[in-house]
Amino acid sequence: MSLLSVRDLTVKFAMRDQTVTALNGISFDLAKGERLGIVGESGAGKSITGFSLMNLLSRPGYIDTGKILFEGEDVVQMNDKRLRNLRGNRMAMIFQDPMVTLNPVLTIGQQMIETLMAHRKLSHEEARQIAIVKLREVYIPSPEERLEQYPHELSGGMRQRIIIAIALLLDPQLIIADEPTTALDVTIQADIMELMLELCQSNQVGLILITHDLGVVSQMTERTLVMYAGRIIEAGRTREIINDPQHPYTQGLINALPQQTLPGQRLKQIPGNMPGLASIPAGCAFNPRCKYATDLCRSRVPEIVHYGEVEVACHEVQRLNSDEDRQEARA
Amino acid sequence: MSDANTDRPLLEIKNLEKRFDLDQGFLETLKFKQGKIVRESRSVHAVNNISLEARKGEALCVVGESGCGKSTVARLVAGLLTPSAGEIHYGGQRIDNLSRAGMQPLRKKIQMIFQNPYASLNPRMTIRQALEEPVRHHYPNASAAEVRDKVTEVMLSVGVDPSWAKRYPHEFSGGQRQRIAIARALTVDPEFIIADEPISALDVSIQAQVLNLMLEAKESRGLTYLFITHDLSVVEHFGTRVAVLYLGSVCEVADTRTLFSSPKHPYTRALLSAVPQLKDDRPNHIRLKGEIPTPINLPTGCPFQSRCAFADARCKSEKPKAIHQPDGSMVACHAVEEDRLDAVAAG
Numbered sequence: 001m002s003l004l005s006v007r008d009l010t011v012k013f014a015m016r017d018q019t020v021t022a023l024n025g026i027s028f029d030l031a032k033g034e035r036l037g038i039v040g041e042s043g044a045g046k047s048i049t050g051f052s053l054m055n056l057l058s059r060p061g062y063i064d065t066g067k068i069l070f071e072g073e074d075v076v077q078m079n080d081k082r083l084r085n086l087r088g089n090r091m092a093m094i095f096q097d098p099m100v101t102l103n104p105v106l107t108i109g110q111q112m113i114e115t116l117m118a119h120r121k122l123s124h125e126e127a128r129q130i131a132i133v134k135l136r137e138v139y140i141p142s143p144e145e146r147l148e149q150y151p152h153e154l155s156g157g158m159r160q161r162i163i164i165a166i167a168l169l170l171d172p173q174l175i176i177a178d179e180p181t182t183a184l185d186v187t188i189q190a191d192i193m194e195l196m197l198e199l200c201q202s203n204q205v206g207l208i209l210i211t212h213d214l215g216v217v218s219q220m221t222e223r224t225l226v227m228y229a230g231r232i233i234e235a236g237r238t239r240e241i242i243n244d245p246q247h248p249y250t251q252g253l254i255n256a257l258p259q260q261t262l263p264g265q266r267l268k269q270i271p272g273n274m275p276g277l278a279s280i281p282a283g284c285a286f287n288p289r290c291k292y293a294t295d296l297c298r299s300r301v302p303e304i305v306h307y308g309e310v311e312v313a314c315h316e317v318q319r320l321n322s323d324e325d326r327q328e329a330r331a
Numbered sequence: 332m333s334d335a336n337t338d339r340p341l342l343e344i345k346n347l348e349k350r351f352d353l354d355q356g357f358l359e360t361l362k363f364k365q366g367k368i369v370r371e372s373r374s375v376h377a378v379n380n381i382s383l384e385a386r387k388g389e390a391l392c393v394v395g396e397s398g399c400g401k402s403t404v405a406r407l408v409a410g411l412l413t414p415s416a417g418e419i420h421y422g423g424q425r426i427d428n429l430s431r432a433g434m435q436p437l438r439k440k441i442q443m444i445f446q447n448p449y450a451s452l453n454p455r456m457t458i459r460q461a462l463e464e465p466v467r468h469h470y471p472n473a474s475a476a477e478v479r480d481k482v483t484e485v486m487l488s489v490g491v492d493p494s495w496a497k498r499y500p501h502e503f504s505g506g507q508r509q510r511i512a513i514a515r516a517l518t519v520d521p522e523f524i525i526a527d528e529p530i531s532a533l534d535v536s537i538q539a540q541v542l543n544l545m546l547e548a549k550e551s552r553g554l555t556y557l558f559i560t561h562d563l564s565v566v567e568h569f570g571t572r573v574a575v576l577y578l579g580s581v582c583e584v585a586d587t588r589t590l591f592s593s594p595k596h597p598y599t600r601a602l603l604s605a606v607p608q609l610k611d612d613r614p615n616h617i618r619l620k621g622e623i624p625t626p627i628n629l630p631t632g633c634p635f636q637s638r639c640a641f642a643d644a645r646c647k648s649e650k651p652k653a654i655h656q657p658d659g660s661m662v663a664c665h666a667v668e669e670d671r672l673d674a675v676a677a678g
Contacts, residue, residue, distance in 0.1 A: 041534035041537075155623075156397075185561065187605045188396075190605035191618060215609055218608070256536050258542070258565050259564045259568075263569075270539070273504045
C-alpha cells in the first residue's frame with residue numbers, strides 16, 4: 001500500500017463575488033520512502049497542494065471534493081484531535097523562509113523541546129537529549145549551545161538546518177518541503193539538499209519537494225509532477241521528464257533555461273503568462289501559450305493518459321512527438 | 332565619444348571602498364577600555380578595494396552570494412551611494428565626486444533596473460506617467476507629442492501594448508512590470524544600464540522573456556551592462572565578462588567562457604559546483620566549511636581563508652592581489668599564484 005494516495009482532490013477559494021478553483025482533480029500516489037517533486041510556476045497550485053495534504057487550508061480556501069489517504073486514513077475527514085496527531089508527528093512540513101517559521105521570541109531549545117513534549121510522554125531532560133541528537137544529525141556544531149540561542153543569532157543556512165531537525169524530531173513518515181532552499185545562497189542550498197537527501201534515504205522518509213527549480217528536482221527526486229493552472233499536466237520518473245518531456249509546457253519550461261541555449265543566443269521563451277485562477281481558459285489551460293493548440297485543445301480539457309514512459313495531459317502529444325523540431329532537438 | 336578614448340574602458344572602477352557606519356550617534360561610539368573612555372566606531376566593510384572595468388558593448392556580470400557587496404557596487408556606480416574611498420570613471424570622466432547638478436547629464440546615460448518590479452514603479456502613477464517622467468526630466472524642451480511618440484516607441488520595443496498606457500502598475504503581472512521598468516530605463520536612450528538582479532523575482536518562463544528583451548536591447552541599442560546576479564546560469568548566458576565577489580573583495584575576473592571552462596579561484600570552483608544541474612542526478616559539489624564571516628570584523632589575509640581547503644599560513648596573514656593569468660583572467664589567490672591547487676587535487 002502506498003504511504004499517501006491523493007484522489008481527485010479539488011480545492012476552491014470562495015471569493016466575495018465568485019468561487020475559483022485552485023486545484024482541479026489532482027490524483028497521485030507516494031510510496032513509503034519515495035521522493036516526489038512538484039514543479040510549476042507561481043500560481044500553478046503547488047503550494048496549495050502541499051497545504052491541502054496536511055489539511056492546513058484556511059478560509060477562504062477549502063477542500064471541495066476528493067480524498068487524501070495517508071496510511072489508509074482520509075486526512076480530509078479527520079477531526080482536530082486526529083489532525084494534531086498527524087501534523088508534525090507523522091507528516092511534517094518545511095517552509096521557504098526559515099525566519100518566519102521559527103518563533104523569534106523562543107530559543108531553539110524551547111521550540112524543539114515543546115514540540116517533543118506536546119507529542120510524546122517525555123521528561124524535559126529526555127526531550128532535550130533527543131533535540132541534541134537531532135541537531136547533530138543535521139550537522140549543527142556544538143548543539144548544546146545552539147539550544148540556548150534565539151533564531152536571530154543564527155545564519156539562514158543554520159536556521160534551515162534547525163527547521164529540518166524540528167521536522168525530523170518525531171520521526172515522521174513524510175516531509176513536505178515547500179521551496180526549502182529558495183531563500184538560500186547556492187552553496188548553502190547545495191549543502192541543505194545533500195543533507196535532506198541523506199536523511200530521507202537513511203530514515204526511509206517520504207519527501208514531497210515543492211519547487212520551481214528544475215535543477216533541484218532533478219537532483220533530489222525520483223518522480224515528478226508538473227502542474228499548470230491547478231492541474232497535473234505531466235507525471236512520471238524524474239529522469240524521463242527532464243530528459244524527454246512530453247507536454248509542451250514541460251518542454252517549454254526546460255527549454256527556457258539559459259543552460260539549454262548557447263550563450264548569447266535568444267532563449268526559447270514561452271509566450272504569455274500563467275492565467276489567473278479567475279480566468280482559466282476553456283479547454284486545455286495552456287492552449288493560448290501553446291504553438292500546437294487546435295480547436296480540440298480550445299474546447300475540451302485533456303485527460304491525463306499514459307504515453308510512453310510518462311503520464312501526460314495533452315491532446316496533441318502524438319502529433320507533437322512526430323514533430324520535426326522535436327526529433328531534431330532530441331538528436 | 333572622442334577617438335582618443337576608444338581604448339579606454341567605458342566604466343572604470345579603481346580601488347573602490349564602501350563602509351557603512353554601524354554606530355549612528357556620538358554616544359554610541361564611546362567605549363570603555365582599560366579604564367578610559369575612548370571613541371571607537373564600528374562599520375560594515377561592504378566593498379573592499381575593488382577594481383573593475385567594463386568596455387563598451389560588454390555585459391559585465393558581478394556574481395556572489397548574499398552580503399558579498401554586489402548590490403553596493405551597483406549603487407555606487409549609479410551614484411546612489413558615495414564611495415568611502417576609490418574612484419569611478421565613466422567615459423573618461425571621474426563621476427564619484429560629482430555634485431547633484433554635475434551628475435545630471437550622466438543620469439541620462441546611466442540608467443538602473445531594480446530587482447523588484449513591484450517596488451520600483453510608483454503605484455499611483457499610470458504607466459504613461461511613469462514612462463513620460465524621465466523623458467520630460469531629461470529633455471525639458473521636448474514637445475508633448477515628441478514625448479508621447481518616444482514613450483510609444485519604447486513600449487512597442489519591449490513588447491508592452493501602448494494601449495495599456497492608462498493602466499496602473501497593479502494591473503500588470505510581474506513579468507510585464509519588469510518590462511515596463513526596462514522601458515522606463517530605455518526611454519532616455521541610455522548607453523549604460525545597471526541591472527540589479529532584474530530577473531530573480533520572476534518565474535522561469537518569464538525570466539527567459541525578460542532576458543531576451545535585455546539581449547535585444549543590447550544588440551539594437553549598443554548598450555553596455557553592469558549585471559548583478561546570484562544566478563550563474565544567467566551569467567553564463569548573458570555575460571561577456573564575470574567578476575566573482577566574496578565578502579566585498581574580487582576573487583576572480585574573467586571572460587565568461589574562460590571562467591566557466593576553467594574556474595581558478597577555490598571559491599569560484601565551489602560556487603560553480605553548487606549549481607543544481609539538470610542532467611546529473613547526484614549532487615556532487617565542493618563543500619565549504621563554516622560560514623561566511625561577518626563584514627564587520629574582516630578576517631586578516633584572504634577573505635576566503637576561513638572556508639578554503641587550500642589555505643596556509645600566507646593566506647591567513649597576507650591579502651592576495653589580483654594577478655593576471657595566462658588565459659587573461661585575474662585571480663586573487665595565493666594558492667593559484669603558487670600553483671598549489673591542482674597539485675593537491677592530483678595528489
